[in-house]
Amino acid sequence: MRGQALRQCHKLLAAANKEALLPCQTRSATSTAGLEAIQPTTLTGSLSRDTHDTQRSLSHRSASTSAASTPEEIAKFSSLANEWWDPKGPFAPLQSMAPVRMLFIRRAVCQCLGLPEHSVRPFEGKKVLDVGCGGGFLSESLARLGADVTGIDLSKESIGAAKAHAAADPGLKSSIQYRHCSAEEVLHEGKAFDAVIASEVVEHVSDPAGFCSILSKLSKDGAAVVLSTLSRTARSYAAAILFAEMISGMIPRGTHDWEKFLTPEDLVLLMEGTQLSLQQIAGMSLDLQSRQWQLSQDLDVNYIACFQKQAPPEAPHSRK
């Protein structure tokens, strides 16, 4: 059963990856055909039992039942908060990946929500939640694309840095609201969003399954949920732990806990259990010649995925 589910999962990943990497001109013509070939609904059905197994095994990795990051995780970021925007500082790799992530987010969210992809401000009027916003790399970009952004982070210092950075730009001040709080708190306020972004967060939380279910609940029906994270492979261990932390010192030691990394399969199975179905997925690889990050087929190290919130089968018209 598990083997069959994984094979299905691989097919789904391959189709979603193809979708994400299609060039603009050809995409509109082939997109529906590409996705129809795989029946997302039947896939969800056949995966359901297995999903629960995975959720259980994932939550067993941590004794904590809270979806939130641990205090130690938060402290890691707080201690570096005033270096968020230094292009040569510890967050430089994160900063350099932000543009390619934004290009993925722009395309995937536009397609999910049926927004004009070639518009300069396609997210105009849309409510977007940036979970774990850090210094605000993505929040600022989302606001420039027109979104009404709420950026939340558990590190008070990071929120302070994000606020100060955005405050200097008169174009951003009114469109971003930064808050030092958890996703649960936003949920308890009864808010729901057109798009929820959690970039490089799921690998820091203690209960990924619980975290994904909160993301789902924060989304309106049909909303887009985008996650980016690191896969749990030998190569990601070499790249993110051995090279980036130990050898080059590019990012501080202890930033990542490889055990907590999720493979794309783990993530898809977690999400399918929370009414979120995979739309697009892409890897991110560094082009050594231009030194720019690019979207790729390689999901082994850094990857980014977009899911769409499905209406619950029992009450298809309920909307928040």
Next chain:
Amino acid sequence: MVGAALAQALRSNPWTSELRLVLLDRQGQPEAGRSWQGPPELRVSTVTPASVALLQQAQVWTDLQPPRSAGFNRMQVWDWAGSGYIQYSASEVGLQHMGYVVENSMIQGALLKQLLQPGNTAKLMFKESVSQMTLPPYSQSGLNGQSGNALASLQLESGRQVRARLVVGADGAQSHMRSLACLRTSGWAYGQHGVVATVRTDVPHSTAWQRFLPRGPLALLPVRDGLSSVVWTTSPRHARELTSASPLAFALAVNQALSGGATPARNPLLAGVRGPGQGSERPFHAPPQVVESVGPSPRSFPLHLRHAGRYVRPRFALVGDAAHAVHPLAGQGVNLGFGDVGALVSTLAHAVEAGRDIGELTLLEEMYERPRQRANVSMMAALDALKRVFVPQTGLLATARGLGLDALNAFPLAKNRVMMYAMGE
């Protein structure tokens, strides 16, 4: 010219068309869409097909194409010693024209006409200059936000203030903006002057003629109305003599320079050398005779090579001659500037698409400065080397040069590569 091209190219790109633009010019407002009656202006540019593509994107090429400018479909380069020559033709690369010779003021006028169209949101301010500029610091480490990300602030002579996410310095070789941004340049004066003039030839032609003379290269380029433009690099003293000569004396001097000296012949050393499929020899063409100089009297200006070590700072970028002033040989100056414009427009288009700050240092460094420095430095080095190889006229070097030209002519592959390069491909 390059600044206006940037503004108009940004306006024509769907990603950048909504950016709010303010153009400042120290000079008064030039004539927009100027008429093309009367003799051509002295300052002309040789526009490569790559630059034409940019001008097309900027929606001004229809105002610049022949008969408002002149195309050339052949190029012939030879030297005073007569030991060899080289010919390029557009048909070798399947093009109608290798380039066009356009008056600088015509390009400026066409751009301005577009920028002044009703509905154009670009704000133009003439007779205005910058007295002070405040840019954010390079490093944002330890700064808690605010000042690190602040907008650039310009204090104008008129007392007005402008704040911007990105300031572009396009104010030429003696750039004031460059010094306000504390960007240094390196370079040297060539100890040479460029003399420009418009002349009438006995027959109209469509070839770019270039001859390397003992004191520097002379180019005879077709311009509109069947006239020709002379761009002559020479010693300062000779330049003074030329600019004070009568129209007839000037014509005689040009004819002497083009037709005097040794007649180029195939180098006997190369008699046995032939490229594959190179059956027929391309004959040397004698340049047309200059009859008189027409229009405004010839002018001269000193030549410099100047290059800025950095093109960018946070919220600041240099384009065109402000970043790199080159020898006018082959008319590449404006093409390098248009190359900068193309790169900066695609950088800013990417920034808008990805929701990035258009004045962010990393963006400007990686997508604009690095590729443009590479392109500009290699072109400057090539032009400088060409000039240095051609100037000494005696001994072994002259023979080697003749050999070089001849060998290049015989091998179509190598020659095409050089030509594509000269055409900005």
